[in-house]
Amino acid sequence: MSEQVGTITWISGPVVRARGSRHVGMLELVEVGTERLVGEVIGLKGDQMTVQVYEETAGMQTGAPIFGTGLPLSVELGPGLIQSIYDGVQRPLPLIEEAVGSFINRGARFDSISREKKWKFTPKVKVGDEVKGGAVLGAVMETDTFEHRIMLNPDDSGTISWIAASGEYTVTDVIAKVKMGREEKSVTMLQRWPVRRARPFVSRRGANIPLITGQRILDTFFPVAKGGAAGIPGPFGSGKTVTQHSIAKWADAEIIVYIGCGERGNEMTEVLQEFPHLVDPRTGRPLMERTVLIANTSNMPVAAREASIYTGITIAEYYRDMGYHVALMADSTSRWAEALREVSGRLEEMPAEEGYPAYLAGRLAEFYERAGYVNNLNGTQGSVSIVGAVSPPGGDFSEPVTQHTKRFIRCFWALDKSLASARHFPAINWLDSYSEYLEDVAFWWREKTGKDWLSMRNRAMELLSEESRLSQIVKLVGPDALPYTERMVLETTRLIREGILQQNATESVDAFSSVEKQIRMLELVLYFHERGMAIVRRGAPINLIHDLPVVDTIIRAKSTVTNEEMHKFDDIQKQIDQQMGQLDAEYRS
Amino acid sequence: MSEVTVQGGQEVLGVGRIEGPILVVEGGANVSYDEVVEIQDSRGQVRRGRVLEVGEGFAVIQAFAGSTGLSIDGTRVRFLGNTLHIPVADEMLGRIFDGLGNPIDGGPEPLTDRYMDVNGQPINPTARIYPRDYIQTGISTIDGVNTLLRGQKLPLFSGAGMPHDQLAAQIVRQATLGKIAGAPPTEGEEFAIVFAAMGVKNDVADYFRRSFTESGALTRVAMFLNLADDPPVERIVTPRAALTLAEYLAYELEKHVLVVLTDMTNYGEALRQISNVRGEVPSRKGYPGYLYSDLASMYERTGRIRTSKGSITQIPILTMPNDDITHPMPDLTGYITEGQIVLGRELNFAGIYPPVAVLPSLSRLMKDGIGKNRTRDDHPRWGAQLYAAYARTQDVRALASVIGEEELSDVDQKYLKFGRAFEREFVNQSFTENRSIERTLEIGWKLLSILPKKELTRVTLDEIAQYYKGDDASN
Numbered sequence A: 001m002s003e004q005v006g007t008i009t010w011i012s013g014p015v016v017r018a019r020g021s022r023h024v025g026m027l028e029l030v031e032v033g034t035e036r037l038v039g040e041v042i043g044l045k046g047d048q049m050t051v052q053v054y055e056e057t058a059g060m061q062t063g064a065p066i067f068g069t070g071l072p073l074s075v076e077l078g079p080g081l082i083q084s085i086y087d088g089v090q091r092p093l094p095l096i097e098e099a100v101g102s103f104i105n106r107g108a109r110f111d112s113i114s115r116e117k118k119w120k121f122t123p124k125v126k127v128g129d130e131v132k133g134g135a136v137l138g139a140v141m142e143t144d145t146f147e148h149r150i151m152l153n154p155d156d157s158g159t160i161s162w163i164a165a166s167g168e169y170t171v172t173d174v175i176a177k178v179k180m181g182r183e184e185k186s187v188t189m190l191q192r193w194p195v196r197r198a199r200p201f202v203s204r205r206g207a208n209i210p211l212i213t214g215q216r217i218l219d220t221f222f223p224v225a226k227g228g229a230a231g232i233p234g235p236f237g238s239g240k241t242v243t244q245h246s247i248a249k250w251a252d253a254e255i256i257v258y259i260g261c262g263e264r265g266n267e268m269t270e271v272l273q274e275f276p277h278l279v280d281p282r283t284g285r286p287l288m289e290r291t292v293l294i295a296n297t298s299n300m301p302v303a304a305r306e307a308s309i310y311t312g313i314t315i316a317e318y319y320r321d322m323g324y325h326v327a328l329m330a331d332s333t334s335r336w337a338e339a340l341r342e343v344s345g346r347l348e349e350m351p352a353e354e355g356y357p358a359y360l361a362g363r364l365a366e367f368y369e370r371a372g373y374v375n376n377l378n379g380t381q382g383s384v385s386i387v388g389a390v391s392p393p394g395g396d397f398s399e400p401v402t403q404h405t406k407r408f409i410r411c412f413w414a415l416d417k418s419l420a421s422a423r424h425f426p427a428i429n430w431l432d433s434y435s436e437y438l439e440d441v442a443f444w445w446r447e448k449t450g451k452d453w454l455s456m457r458n459r460a461m462e463l464l465s466e467e468s469r470l471s472q473i474v475k476l477v478g479p480d481a482l483p484y485t486e487r488m489v490l491e492t493t494r495l496i497r498e499g500i501l502q503q504n505a506t507e508s509v510d511a512f513s514s515v516e517k518q519i520r521m522l523e524l525v526l527y528f529h530e531r532g533m534a535i536v537r538r539g540a541p542i543n544l545i546h547d548l549p550v551v552d553t554i555i556r557a558k559s560t561v562t563n564e565e566m567h568k569f570d571d572i573q574k575q576i577d578q579q580m581g582q583l584d585a586e587y588r589s
Numbered sequence B: 001m002s003e004v005t006v007q008g009g010q011e012v013l014g015v016g017r018i019e020g021p022i023l024v025v026e027g028g029a030n031v032s033y034d035e036v037v038e039i040q041d042s043r044g045q046v047r048r049g050r051v052l053e054v055g056e057g058f059a060v061i062q063a064f065a066g067s068t069g070l071s072i073d074g075t076r077v078r079f080l081g082n083t084l085h086i087p088v089a090d091e092m093l094g095r096i097f098d099g100l101g102n103p104i105d106g107g108p109e110p111l112t113d114r115y116m117d118v119n120g121q122p123i124n125p126t127a128r129i130y131p132r133d134y135i136q137t138g139i140s141t142i143d144g145v146n147t148l149l150r151g152q153k154l155p156l157f158s159g160a161g162m163p164h165d166q167l168a169a170q171i172v173r174q175a176t177l178g179k180i181a182g183a184p185p186t187e188g189e190e191f192a193i194v195f196a197a198m199g200v201k202n203d204v205a206d207y208f209r210r211s212f213t214e215s216g217a218l219t220r221v222a223m224f225l226n227l228a229d230d231p232p233v234e235r236i237v238t239p240r241a242a243l244t245l246a247e248y249l250a251y252e253l254e255k256h257v258l259v260v261l262t263d264m265t266n267y268g269e270a271l272r273q274i275s276n277v278r279g280e281v282p283s284r285k286g287y288p289g290y291l292y293s294d295l296a297s298m299y300e301r302t303g304r305i306r307t308s309k310g311s312i313t314q315i316p317i318l319t320m321p322n323d324d325i326t327h328p329m330p331d332l333t334g335y336i337t338e339g340q341i342v343l344g345r346e347l348n349f350a351g352i353y354p355p356v357a358v359l360p361s362l363s364r365l366m367k368d369g370i371g372k373n374r375t376r377d378d379h380p381r382w383g384a385q386l387y388a389a390y391a392r393t394q395d396v397r398a399l400a401s402v403i404g405e406e407e408l409s410d411v412d413q414k415y416l417k418f419g420r421a422f423e424r425e426f427v428n429q430s431f432t433e434n435r436s437i438e439r440t441l442e443i444g445w446k447l448l449s450i451l452p453k454k455e456l457t458r459v460t461l462d463e464i465a466q467y468y469k470g471d472d473a474s475n
C-alpha cells in the first residue's frame, strides 16, 4: 500500500503544493489528502512538489498528507474496454453512478476493468515459444465479432514456460508464464501503461489508405488517411461535434475512441443512448460494440480533462498494437489546451501567447505524433487516426491552438460560421480546407472504384474556385453580366454544393454515403457540366439548362438514392442524356 | 495577532493585507480550501466571504460584500469549516432572496434542515436523460426554427436597449409542454421558476416581478436578487445559489424548473475584477483563463436525470458589449450552451418584436424534439428551408443594394418579397400573441409559397404537394 510522502502546504483549485519532494518522482501518481484524491506530480523544486489533482479540492486543508504510489499515471488495458465510458483518468462512470448516484462524488474508486467478468481465452502460443514484446499470447472475443488479442507487455520478452489452456479467465488470472533470464514472470490479461508514454512500434508505414467516413466533403474532397491526423476548427455552432459524431458512427475503423474533452454532458449522453441502437454498416453489430468513450465534460475537474487526451490515445494505441485500425476523436483539443493553461496559470509560470504556457506547441506535437499507420512489434499492422476539434475564441483561426495544431496535422477541415448560418452542413469551407493526403490515397480510389477519383475531385475543386471568383463579379454587377459559359459554371457548382457537399447528418439515407455513391454523384455532376457546357457554347440560353427537371433530381439524389440503389444513378444519367439531348438537337441546327 | 478557537470554527483577529475585495489572513491553521468565513469589522458588523487559496499560515479570502470599512487590525475572521451552503425548500417558491440566498422580503428564514453546497456537483453523463420534449413558447422564431426543449440551456444574446427582458418574460409566461401538431391541447404541468438577477437595475427586477404577478406565477417563482448597487463579488454566488435551489426542486421534488439568469455579462465582470485584483494571468480582454470552466460549472447544471421526472431548463440572458458576439462572454457561453437566441439591432430598429436575428440563432437540441410524433413530420426540413431561403435573401439584398432592385431576376425579386414577409409575419408577433405550433408551421409554408417550387430543395416533393400554396404550377 502507498505510504505518506509529503504534507500539503498550499492549495489553489486543482493545484496543490507539498513538502516532501525527495520521496516522489516527476509525473508520479500520488494520493492527496485524507480522502486520497488522485493527483500527479507535475513539478519538483527544492523541498517542494507541485501536484495537479484530478478531483475537486474544496474542503482540503494544509497539513494534510500526500501518499506516493511509485507509479506514473497509467491506464488499465485489457478485455472490457469496449463499450466502456470513463472519465479523464479512466474511472468507470457507470460504476460511479451505481455507487454514489447521479452526481459525481469525489474520492470514488473503482477498477477501470472488471475483475469479476470471465473471458473465454484461447492460447496462441505454446510452451517453449520465444516471445518478444507485443507478441500475441492468446485471444478472447471481446464482443461477438471483435477479437481482442492478449499481448505481452512491449517491454518484456522471453520464453513461454507455461500457458493456460483454453477456458474462462478473469483479467487478473494468470494466463501465461514467461521465463525472462532467471526470472519467471506471470502474465495476466490486464496490462498497465503510463499514459504519457507512446506505446512502441517497429516502424511507420506510408499512410495511403483513406479513412472512409461516409461524409462526402471529407472522403471525396479532403480525405484523411488511416494513421493520419486531421484538425477541425470552427466557432461555436458550426458543426465540430456533429462532424465528429458522424465520423465516430460511420468511419471504417475497427475501434473508435471518442474523447469528450471539456464539452457538454448531453453530447456524451447522446452518444451513449444512440450508439447501442445504430448498426455498423460493415459488421451489422451495434456501433457501441466498437466504441470506447472518455467523458470529462466541461464541469468535471479540469486536471482530469488534461489527462483525458492521454488516456484516450493510450487505449487507441493498445488496439492498434493488436493490428487494428483505430480512429480517435477529441472534442475539443482547445479545452485540453485551456486545462494546460489553467494549471500553468496557478503555477504562475511565464505565459507565452494568450496566457498559454510556452510548452503548448510541444504538447500538441507529442499528441498528434501518436497518430500513425505502423508495423507493430508483433508483425501486424495497425493505425491510429486522430481527428481533433479546435474551438478558437471568437472563431478566429489566428489564435495559438489553431495555429500550432496546423503545424502537426495534414488535413484541415475549416468550419465556416456563415455556411452554418445558412444551414449549409457540414459547414466545411471548401476553399479554406486542405488535405495533404490526396496523392497518397489516389491509388486506393482507383483500385477500389476503377475511376480516376483525383482528376474528378480536382476538376470539381477547379469549378468551385472559379465560382468564388465569379461570385465576386456577380456581387458587383449581378449575374446577367456573365456570359452563359460562366453561368453554366454557377449552375454546376450549385449542384456540387447542394447535391454533394451538403450532407444532412440527421437524415437516415443521407447520413452515410458509400464510396461508390460518392464517386458516382461526382461523376454525374461533372457529366452534367460537360454536356451543359457544350450546349451553351452553341448559344442556348442558360435558363433552359437551369430549368431542366433533372437539376432537381440530382440535388435530391443524396437523400432519395440509398447506398444499395446505385442503378438509380444510371437512370439519372439517362435523364441527363434525354433532356440535354433535346436541347442539344435544338441548338445544333 | 491572536487566535482563539470558538464554537463552529477558529477565529483570527487582524488581517495581513486588504486589496479590493481580497483579504490575506495570516495565522489560522487547518483552513480548508473554499471554506466559508465570517468577517467582522471593528464595529461588529458581519459579512461573509470564502477562501480562494490556502498556504501554510495564510489564507486568501474573498469578501462577498467587498472590503469597505475593514481595517488591518480591527477585522476578525472566523472560519466556519465548510463550503458555502444554502437552505433549500419547496416553500422558497414565492419568496425573494438576496444574492447570497438570505430572505429580503420580510418573511422568515425558510424552514428546513436541508442545506446544499452552492457549488453543486457535476452530473454524471451516464445519469442524464437526453432531452426530447419540446416546450411550446408560442413564439415562432423559437418554436419554429430554434425549438427549446425541457432540460436545455438556451441563452438570449442581446444588447443594451433591446427587449430581452420582455422576450424572457413572454417565454416564461407562455411556456407549456409542447404537443404534436393537431393534437388537442393538454393540461401541461406548470413550471417552477427560479430567477437570478446579477447586477441589473432595480427596474429590471421589478419588471420581472410585475410580469410574474400579472401572469399569476408569483407563487411559483423564487427570486435571487443581486442588483446593480449590491456588492459585485456577491454576484459570483447568486447564480449558484439559484441553481442549487433549482436542482433541489427538479431532482428531489421532481418539478420542471425554468431558470432565468440575468445578466451574465455582469457576472463575468465580477469574476474578471477578482481575477485582476489577484494578479492572475489573463487570457482574452482581461478575463481569467478559467472563464470557460467557471461558466460551464453553472450552465451544465441543466438537464434531466434518470432518477427524477423533473428537469432544469436554463435561459441565461447576456448583453453583448458593443453587440460583439465574439466578446469572451457570449463566445464562451455559446461554446457551452445548447444554442443561442440572438437579438438583432436592425430588426429592433425596424420595430420588429421579438427582434430575433434568425441566422445566427440556433437550437442544438431542436433536431431531437421535433418532427414526426413530436411536432409534425415536415418540421425539420421546413425549418432548414426557411433558414436557407432567408440566408439567400441576405445575399439578394446585398446585390440589390449594388445593382438596384429592378435589375434583379424574377426569382431574386421573389426572395426579397419572401424576406420582407418573413420578418413581418413570421418573426414579428405581439408581446401577448401565443402562437400554436400549427400556426407557426402554417405561416412558414405561406411564406415559402412566395418562392418558386424549384427553389425549395430542402423539403420533399410530397411536402410541396401537400403544403405549398403558391401559384407556381410546375411540377
Ligand SMILES: Nc1ncnc2c1ncn2[C@@H]1O[C@H](COP(=O)(O)OP(=O)(O)O)[C@@H](O)[C@H]1O
Pocket: A234, A235, A236, A237, A238, A239, A240, A241, A242, A243, A425, A426, A427, A503, A504, A505, A506, B362, B363, B364, B365, B367
Ligand atoms: N452535418 C450536419 N447535418 C445537419 N445538421 C448539422 C450538421 N452539422 C451541424 N449541424 C447543426 O449545427 C448545430 C451545431 O453543430 P455542432 O456540431 O454542435 O457545433 P459545434 O460543435 O461546432 O459547436 C447542430 O446542432 C446541428 O443543428
Ligand SMILES: [Mg+2]
Pocket: A240, A241, A242, A263, A331
Ligand atoms: Mg461542439
